[in-house]
Amino acid sequence: MKPAWLPHxxxxxxxxxxxxxxxxxxxxxxxxxxxxxAIGTEWARDMESFREIVAxxxxxxxRLEHSEILDAAAGRGYFTPAEDDRxxxxxxxxxxxxxxxxxxxxxxxxxxxxxxxxLRLRIFALVYSVALNLYARSLQLIQVxxxxxxxxxxxxxxxxxxxxxxxFFDDVLAGYSSLRHYRRLAAADWYWVRHRGAxxxxxxxxxxxxxxxxxxxxxxxxxxxxxxxxxxxxxxRGDWRQFVRSIVSPVWQTRYELRALVGGRFAGLWLHxxxxxxxxxxxxxxxxxxxxxxxxxxxxxxxxxxSALLPGFWAHAAIYVxxxxxxxxxxxxxxxxxxxxxxxxSPDGGPSGMIIEAVSPRVRLTSLAECLEGDHVLGLRLELPxxxxxxxxxxxxxxxxxxxxxxxxFNVSTRVVCTELVYRAYHGRxxxxxxxxxxxxxxxxxxxxxxxxxxxxxxxxxxGSPAPLSVVALVLRRRDGLARFxxxxxxxxxxxxxRAGWRPFRRDRLxxxxxxxx
Numbered sequence: 001m002k003p004a005w006l007p008h009x010x011x012x013x014x015x016x017x018x019x020x021x022x023x024x025x026x027x028x029x030x031x032x033x034x035x036x037x038a039i040g041t042e043w044a045r046d047m048e049s050f051r052e053i054v055a056x057x058x059x060x061x062x063r064l065e066h067s068e069i070l071d072a073a074a075g076r077g078y079f080t081p082a083e084d085d086r087x088x089x090x091x092x093x094x095x096x097x098x099x100x101x102x103x104x105x106x107x108x109x110x111x112x113x114x115x116x117x118x119l120r121l122r123i124f125a126l127v128y129s130v131a132l133n134l135y136a137r138s139l140q141l142i143q144v145x146x147x148x149x150x151x152x153x154x155x156x157x158x159x160x161x162x163x164x165x166x167x168f169f170d171d172v173l174a175g176y177s178s179l180r181h182y183r184r185l186a187a188a189d190w191y192w193v194r195h196r197g198a199x200x201x202x203x204x205x206x207x208x209x210x211x212x213x214x215x216x217x218x219x220x221x222x223x224x225x226x227x228x229x230x231x232x233x234x235x236x237r238g239d240w241r242q243f244v245r246s247i248v249s250p251v252w253q254t255r256y257e258l259r260a261l262v263g264g265r266f267a268g269l270w271l272h273x274x275x276x277x278x279x280x281x282x283x284x285x286x287x288x289x290x291x292x293x294x295x296x297x298x299x300x301x302x303x304x305x306x307s308a309l310l311p312g313f314w315a316h317a318a319i320y321v322x323x324x325x326x327x328x329x330x331x332x333x334x335x336x337x338x339x340x341x342x343x344x345x346s347p348d349g350g351p352s353g354m355i356i357e358a359v360s361p362r363v364r365l366t367s368l369a370e371c372l373e374g375d376h377v378l379g380l381r382l383e384l385p386x387x388x389x390x391x392x393x394x395x396x397x398x399x400x401x402x403x404x405x406x407x408x409x410f411n412v413s414t415r416v417v418c419t420e421l422v423y424r425a426y427h428g429r430x431x432x433x434x435x436x437x438x439x440x441x442x443x444x445x446x447x448x449x450x451x452x453x454x455x456x457x458x459x460x461x462x463x464g465s466p467a468p469l470s471v472v473a474l475v476l477r478r479r480d481g482l483a484r485f486x487x488x489x490x491x492x493x494x495x496x497x498x499r500a501g502w503r504p505f506r507r508d509r510l511x512x513x514x515x516x517x518x
Contacts, residue, residue, distance in 0.1 A: 039114065043122055046104050047209045050130060053097050054216075057137060060093060064144065073150050078411050078436055078443045081395070081424045087154050088162045095168065098137070101130050118202050121195065125204075125213040128188050132220035135185065138176040139223070145169055150411065158414060161337075161398050189221055278483045279372040283475060284352040286485065287377070288368065290473045293322040293330070294389045295381050296422055297355065298447045301374030302477070302505060313498055314378065314447030317418045318357035318371050319396050319425060323349030331387050335394035341365070356396050358418045360404045375477035375505065378495075380454050380469045384430055396425040408444050410436055419445045432469070448499075455495045471495070476504040 064070075069086060073079045079087065105127050114120050145151045155169035175181060196214070204210045279287075291297075298314040321327065324345040332339050344365055345354050352368040384392065405415035410423065423445050427434040434453070436443035450469075457468030474486040474494065486494050498504070 082428045092162050129213045129216050278375045278477045291320045293326045295320040298378040299374045300376045312448035317422050318355045321354040330390040337397040338394040358416045358421045363402050377475045379473035381472045392425045458492050
């Protein structure tokens with residue numbers, strides 16, 4: 001009997017995975033004319049691949065079950081950059097294994113008129129087992145992620161860094177809960193019931209590979225048969241969420257676009273029509289020799305509207321890059337993002353050097369002079385080996401050209417705010433802990449948080465940071481309108497006063513007239 005279940009199962013998998021038939025496969029109306037011997041050899045190779053994929057997926061799921069990442073993220077309220085990358089890497093591996101399983105079935109989709117009954121049964125056992133395995137893996141992923149909002153959002157989030165598209169979890173959920181897909185799997189199950197006796201009569205059960213396939217089919221088909229009501233309930237919840245999303249998403253998108261429009265308009269506005277440039281080229285000439293690639297810069301421009309609106313003293317953060325020559329001197333073997341963008345830097349970095357920063361409308365590379373269109377700057381350094389410093393810069397360059405995040409949501413990595421760029425590049429390196437603080441319902445990190453952490457490190461109050469932040473430069477605009485470098489010996493006392501509310505550009509009425517300015 002011709003295996004009529006194959007076309008249905010192939011269509012189910014194509015719909016379920018949103019994949020097209022691989023290039024070069026036979027037409028569905030023309031049977032393949034490949035000799036049975038060649039198909040048998042191909043089947044043996046595919047059987048070996050299937051065994052390996054199953055073992056890899058089992059290991060991946062075991063790591064997930066014994067991982068503390070999900071519990072830690074749920075208790076904390078967000079994924080750290082390292083945890084984010086581990087989730088992405090696991091998702092990428094899981095997706096690739098699924099694609100490999102799809103490919104195994106597509107390879108046999110049009111082999112409907114194979115002359116050998118034994119070979120048809122072998123193909124049936126392999127393809128049906130692969131289909132059941134895909135269905136069971138979908139169920140396991142749904143059971144883990146459906147009630148874990150952080151993980152579900154992360155699985156749906158696109159990421160160009162890992163080549164992940166948006167909506168992965170929703171696609172898996174929609175495929176699993178589709179009644180059409182369930183009906184086609186049920187048709188394949190009926191074919192199994194009618195022909196499993198032929199496996200015994202032909203002696204195929206004596207073959208190790210076929211016996212292994214049949215054992216997996218016996219166990220996993222029960223999972224599918226018992227899940228009809230779960231599928232219906234899952235479909236109902238999915239349809240309800242899709243309905244709510246169809247109503248809410250346009251509202252949220254409009255709100256974000258409005259924020260982006262307003263924020264983009266105000267980002268470059270100055271309170272004075274002709275602001276005085278305090279950090280001029282003379283200051284930059286003294287500042288640049290003190291900096292090296294990877295240093296963190298905190299900036300405040302008194303005349304900018306954003307400085308007046310944002311809380312705290314330090315309103316902006318950036319990472320100093322230097323020049324192409326400085327970066328080329330670092331070990332870049334494992335830094336693909338850094339190598340890819342080296343040509344965007346000038347060889348000597350220009351008169352002031354280059355920085356990478358997140359500003360409206362997106363993360364960009366620009367000159368230090370353009371970044372420091374302000375009044376005050378604080379340079380911080382985390383002492384790292386060259387390899388770790390290159391890795392931090394590589395992470396920052398991986399976010400280049402991403403849009404600016406006007407919602408300041410550190411749980412979303414598709415859009416980046418200025419301090420988030422620093423957070424994702426440096427959190428966890430050399431033991432540096434950059435804890436996020438919940439503000440207005442969002443976990444964020446401000447420039448003041450970074451400055452306060454540096455002050456704690458200098459005062460010996462920071463914990464869990466064997467390589468603390470240190471101050472490499474502190475330039476403040478004084479009451480006379482000039483920018484001055486603060487001596488290293490006075491950096492702690494000056495940062496402490498700023499933390500307490502003192503502003504260096506204003507007259508300090510509480511200070512004695514004879515006191516020495518910092």
